[in-house]
Amino acid sequence: MSALGLLSISKMDQRIGNLLLVLILSVRGHETDGDRDFKMCGTWKHANVLRTLHYDIKHGCSGIVIAANASTLSIQGSVTAQCHISDVQKLIASQSSSTSFCVFWEPLLDQLMVEVDKENFTLCKPRELQANCCTYLSSGEQKSSQLYGIESGSIHGDFLSEKVIAEYEFKGDWLNCKEYFCNKAAQESRGANMIEEAVLRSSELGAIYLPCAQTTVIEMKEDFAGYNVTLPAPRGVPQESIPVVHLPACLKPAKTKKSKVVCSFYKNSTFFKKSSQKILTDVVGISVKNEIITNLPEPLRIKFHHSVLKKTERSKCVSWDTRKDNEVVWRETGCETYRHSEVETECCCNHLTYFAILVDVNPTRRLRHLEALTYITAVCCAISIVSCAILFVSLCRQRKSKNQSSLVHRGLVVALFLLLVLFVSNGTIANVANESVCRIMGSLLHYTLISVLCWMAVEVIHTFWMMYMVFNPSPKPWIWYLLGFGFPAVPVISLGLVGDIYGQRKVKSDDVTTTYRMCWMTDSRSALMSHFIINTGLLAAVVSSGLIMLLLVFRKIHNRDEWRKNRVAFLSIWGLSCLFGSTWTLAFFSFEASETILFLFCIINSLQGFFLMLRFFALERMQKNSQSSSDFSSTGSTRQQMLQNS
Template identity: 70%
Template sequence: MIQRVGAACNVSFSTQVFGGKCKISDVLVLRLAPCHVSHFISFRSSAMDQRVGFLLLVLTVTVHGHAATEGDRDFKMCGIWKHQSSSQTLDINLKSGCSGINISANASVLSIHGSIMANCKVTDRKSLTNNFWNSSFCVIWEPLLDQLVVEVNSEKIPLCNSTGLQTTCCAHLSAGTQSLSKEYGIQYASVHGDRLSDNIMASYNFQGESINCKEYFCSKIAQESRAANMLEEVVMRSKEVGSVFLPCGQSTIIMMKEGFAGNNVTLPAPRGTPQERIPLVHLPACLKPKARKTAKVVCSYYKNSTFFQKPSQKILEDVVGISVENEIITNLPEPVRIKFQHPTLEKTHSRRCVSWDTRQDKTVMWRETGCVTLRLSVSETECCCSHLTYFAILVDVNPTRNLRHLEALTFITAVCCAVSIVSCAVLFISLCRQRKSKNQSSLVHRGLVVALFFLLVLFVLSGTVANVTSDSVCGFMGGLLHYTLISVLCWMAVEVIHTFWMMYMVFNPPPQPWIWYLLGFGVPAVPVLILGCMGDIYGRRTVKSDDELTTPYRMCWMKETRPALVAHFVINTGLLAALASSGLVMLYLVFRKIRHRDEWRRNRVAFLSIWGLSCLFGSTWVLAFFSSEPSETVLFLFCIINSLQGLFLMLRFFALEKIQKNSESSSDFSSTGSTRQHMLQPQDRN
């Protein structure tokens, strides 16, 4: 029975399942916080006493197991101290040197004597909290920091606080002589989780070795996946301020006090590094947490470090890490700025600021999220980042999926889209004048013109929106652009269906107008809404050039994430393939239908009819299927032809209207001037 008085006493149980049944008696983990006990547990046998001792050892390993893997802790000895229920004492006598350390215990005293410290000297006796007859304890030695800590029943007792990073230290403590005890002493002793003995021992001796502690620490953490984090953690705990040098990285420690107004930091660099090649860091005033009077920030510099290299990603030799003590810094209103000096890069080599990210999908990657790249010159790049981690310049020596002549293509597309926008507006007004004729061809044309008009407008505005608005606004803009693109393709499909109806189902009444509007404007909304609800589909997209990588084109469209790419190939490419194939078939059928007419012999009529029908049926989009590895000619043709679709439709409409009015056989033509019906009516009418 345990009765809690005063301080809390926490007990937690962990069970394992064997054969479908929980066995609490076999596997238990207890966590005993210091507490005053008025009634203690009475054990009826020594076997039960040994089991509790073993449980306390499991407790020690469980609570401190993670810390044992940290690279800066060279020695960690844990065990169960079997003592009397009366008061206990911790006896300490530590000196500088490297002769070794003795850890011993009896019925009332736990002693730590020896000579392993670099600078610290301490002689003291401390009274400990009474904790039944057994106490769990650990002795933790961090030679790099010259710091020794004793934990008794989860109570940390620092014996020597860190005075800085040590160059020469006493490490590699190995077990030496041991002495047995009958009743009181140390049981279940282990070093870093490796059991030394299950017996009760009166004392353990450990001998050390004098080494270069900084080199040893760097070689030790180099094998860890979070090596850079471990280096910054030990520098943060070193209590130093100013420049700190280690073989694997150099750091500057700054104490941000009240009234901190920002700071420009020149990082320390390894020997032989020219001063003009050292990164410069600007820390904004908003970096200091408002809730704290003082906060420590560590700026670390790594050159040619193996900590950060990934086989799939090539970064330049300089890496800068920034962290604030006990804080996770994100979404800074003013960014941290890191100016990198690097060798001259070729114009065809892309460079962008990236940060070391381990939060997403538990995979360590260099990511562009949260950083803006400013290319100051061919040998100077500045990174403006709204969060803290490790920063570097990612270089793509052999860029792929980039476009040649991006600037020229962008200009041509913008001009052609502007011309088509005006043409669509003029054509729509002209078609609206024919509404009284109740010609269904005019209705279908109007739907296509409206969809094409909004597609061109949104496409022209997309680049501006991507550069000046937030990600959420750009995502909404990308969804609208996708909707108008699908709407244009659907209206072209409606043109194909309507033409087929006119040619081969003359005696059947055409569908109601609302059906065409549903197919052209309603159906495209369904996939866009589904993709929008899925998330991570629409957003900012960057298109880069092989000629000048410093001026990429940004637009609001579908992202380059896997779900977005799948949606693009299934929806966009699938719909385009169906439209192009059906459009080509319909062009062939129209050609067979009108090739024997008198009008066909007039070259202008033949050319305008087929070319206009190609735009109506979406046949010009077949060039998109040659754009996976496009030649420059195909690329320019695709941009020009599809950007000028509005102009081609308008020219065909007015040219055929004029031909109709001047034709001697005008009685054979429809008075509506429909661009397609002009060439599809029967030759003889009753």
């Protein structure tokens, strides 16, 4: 998930011109009318004379009067908590006899603004969030006019009158403004965005208390070197249970001398309960004014305190990108989870948005007995590595013969040896190497895996050739090497150029405090698709072709004398070959498998080198027994060749 900023890209463009106006009119993901407590618009019909804007605003809550005549648009009354201002402003000359205008009043910020024919006037600048304010401005008396005045007046788009009115009166009432604002935000789909935006537009710094959230506003100056934020605690909540946030120095935009960042804390909030995912009660939102922050070189850190989780539960850091999701969707993208204790989890994230701790209550999504499986795999791989080395030495002794079977076997042994060595050393490299080295390691591991599968396919093709193409010359050795070592490089290089395919992969165990790392294909959508298309597809092709080849060989030899005389030997050799191929077949059932299948897959698949050595020496022994027999007919010679080359 990308990082969340305060405003969408389309609304960032509106800041050019008059920043104060845009900060009032634009709110993340909301229509402007939804955030205005009062918005009165209309068309001012005036004479072609010098025009002025007259305003006289006082403290109180008696209401305001918006009037217009041939030369003056006036706003007078008492609606503010602190602002007191009176003045006359000259307006830009107009060639038209009518001018559009709007009056905006935000009681929470004690802010009053007027827009006249795209000319903006901030009569009362934003202040701190008001506890009590004058709101609910309702229509009062209207004075009609024949020629000059306000035509087509409206409140939030609802017409008041299409006639020309000389004067509109609006009456107000005192209200608990913060409580009213929280109730209003709770009804919106992105109410948390409204809260943070209002806090950023206010003039306050430091701790700000709202009934629905506790926030802290910090001003980042040019010498900003990072900051540890202790969020304010709601009433009745101990301070030690409140999240602690560390803001890195790279959070401050380099292009600005000063910038405001707001850290919001939501305890038992209703803003994030529309998701089906289970999160802990605490949510922290972090935003920088007028900025979309992503890919931070140094992550921000949020330390959450929570209750003790069950052994079957796993906590993970998640974030919600409100720019992408209309509904609350929590994702792990861009966040790292560090479990410090049973009651403390730290989130390190490279972007800004809303953060929380998601509780995974589905134990089937974690790999069971991962520590035991890792140990078993390491031991079996070590046995296979030694077996491959012994087998390679034995095959090299046959190098002087013109038998191509030895060449094919050597290629498979070398590919399998490299795969096992890279796999055993993968975990160590993933824990100590950087991301670039891990990407290289992941691509090499993928290359050797495809190479092993390709050499298995070469074994199948070569056996079929020896059984059915006995009168045709065998392909040149370089063709086998091209298929076994050259072809695997094509998909690996292609995926490397695409990017976001290879890198560090994390595996969670049933012990929620343990995380295993490996350099392999990432969990991105493109990497997963590549895995299923290339790895699973090639595996399915090799296994199915091997089974077909086994049936064809059985049909060819089951009526011969050799089959009747050495049935047990044939069944042993081909049964071992079938077992060698079946090790990969178990991969199809290892995704949502039982514990038995998982252990069988790890044990049998890790012993491939040992099975390969066992198969070779069993074939070699059969050949020697066949050569020592008294009956050395041409039929027997064919049998020897078939066994040797299989």
